[in-house]
Amino acid sequence: MTEMAPLSDLMWTRGYTDPAWVRRFTSSGRELSPSRAVNRGREGSRALPEAPADLGALEITAPGGGTLKLPELFAAARTDALVVLHRGAVVHESYLDGFEQHMPHLNASAAKSYLGLVAAVLAHEGVLDRTAATSAYVPELAGTAFGEALIDDLLHMGTRMSYAGRPYDKPVEAQRYFAVIAPQLRPFGYSGPTTIREHLLTARATGEPGVGFRYENGNVEALAAVLRRVTGLSTSALLSELIWSRLGADEDAYYILDSEGTEAACGGFSATARDVARLGEMLRQGGAVGDRQVVPEAVATTIVSGVPDGYARHVRFPAAPADSPASLSYHDLWWILNDPHSSFMASGIHGQRLFVSAELDLVIVHFGSQVMSPAVPPAPLVPAFLQIGRHLAAGA
Template sequence: MTTPYTLDNAYWSRGYVDPAFVRLGMTRARETGPTRRVWRGSGPRWDLPEDSHDLDDLLVGAPEVTLAEFLASAETDAILVAHRGKIVYERYFHGMRPHDVHLSASVAKSWTGLLAAMLLDEGVLDADQPLAHYAPELAGTAFGDVTIQHLLHMGTVMDYGGRPFCKPLEAQRYFAAVGIVTRPAGYTGPTSVKEHLATARAVAPPGTEFRYDNGNTEAVAEALRRVTGVSLADLWSERVWSRLGADEDGAYCLDPTGTEIACGRYSATLRDLARTGEMLRRGGAVGDRQIVPERVVADLANVPPGPAQRALPTGAARPIGYHNFWWVPGDGHGTFGARGIHGQRLQVSPGRDLVIAHYGSHLMSPSVPVPPLEAVFAQISDHLAG
């Protein structure tokens, strides 16, 4: 008999308890499954100047520890801090090197959101159209019947297969559907991104709740493919990656049908992650090349009214918002950021002239606290500003 799939036997309690195992998965994605290249283009590399600061002994956290100690406890694989356009701090751990690629997990959602924002700005995509306008076969599903605007703000209130919605379990079922994790014995569920989306049914009107779910990003990615006629990998390369001056090609992992897994399976070097953040900090420009329209970048920190303004309650007076698949803390510095499981982060703070890129392999377990990365980033920001 097949063991029921519950929180008690999810991946973190069945052997996924060693950061080294997490790290293997984060750094070897191109070797363990099909991927699609994201071409870096033929142009020169964009080299950020360096102005090294030794931040290893900076006291952070509560209780205070040195930054070096914090990064060790957070299972950091690599971190880069850029201030005023210069790299001031860069460290690699556990054998990772500057030219090595690392999965960015749900940071990749923000790439999809950025592309969507650009196409909305151009009028190629319509925020008020339902997804089914672009992908008619998804009509009647929770994702097909809601607008692009709702999808971009995780406003789809759905369940899958009639099950009560449980975010961590549905994430694991999604990973099984697209081939990221081994499917349980006797598995009869969906076997692709599209089949997964087709099982979703609405349980409340869209826009009444913030429900963070991979399906929203996959739905927007499908709309992008339909309106442009190219793969997500080629679109990201054409619009951003090939114009960025990246060190290396990026790569999207693919589902069994050859569809990019848009919600969290993009890999790149740490410096290329930081380059993307620095381009956005500069209003979407690299030198005299305007890669992303300045008005699109300026809008990333403007969270519209509704549940997305309270996407991540913090217990403080100021919750963290969510806009076009970017997290917005409302810290007074115009900050917006991308986040991914196991410690993947890209934080852009235009008001502080700051970009922080972070790769990690910390455990996701009920028994292991999530490292307070954002709080430590704020302390690094305060130190550099001071």
């Protein structure tokens, strides 16, 4: 008897496993879809000091006991860019496979964390009520899986739903979401939603909100709809006004858009590695860039310390095996590593990472184009980041 391929290996997940598609998707977003700039502001870029360190001979211990040197890690992770800041200075910077310093790269789901930061700022300022139901801000979401969830549930992935009556399968739903915003990804005969708004309206609750953790793009898109409603700004303008224009960025960032002109807030953001490193350094410095407080210190310093009790603790990465330990926490759309260094991270598919550790004086940005398949072991990025940080701390 011929065994059928699992659902997660069928056409909806081609985007994870085709190397050519992954590379194009991560590096050419605005060539594939309409886009809107996240303006860097008029003040000009803020220089990043440089203090080069030789990391080439550093041996990184991989899960299972093997070791890798940095070039081997790059190969395993299909690395496009790596920027390492220690104490605010660039100690290492690499660009591979034709990628260059000035090029924006897809951040994928790392963008969720940036939106979570915006929401946390607005909540701190009293513009957003974390305890309000989503439908109080966006009445048209009433009756959906997101409408009766609290804003805090969205910020901690606390909803359970199915879309259009389908059994929930995360890899399939992620690719269906991409098909909503990118017509070229729709299979022949596609008759599903063609906008993010339509997609959210098909979500029906399959469990009470605020009870369990399930990583799902719809939470972030519902949150983005709330933020647009309370501020009157597009997602791009809001991120620019509150954060991007205050970092001293080199380049505009951008979001890809659906056919209604709505930003793909959960993963359609692209920026340069250096500019994302500037974002991480601002957070490492308690929300400040030089003598300017960009994000309230209370917001920046509670990304790690403010993790609520309950379903946001003891979670695992979405792609992690079900039998792996649930050792992470999740707060305001950031991954909290619960390590001895108070590290936290924005993480996206195919190897996108913004890693911040105030105790190690460390910020690392990794951009990659790694396929996602059971046949391709994930690169040990987080262990590598921690070893790089400890190595730099010991040398300092």
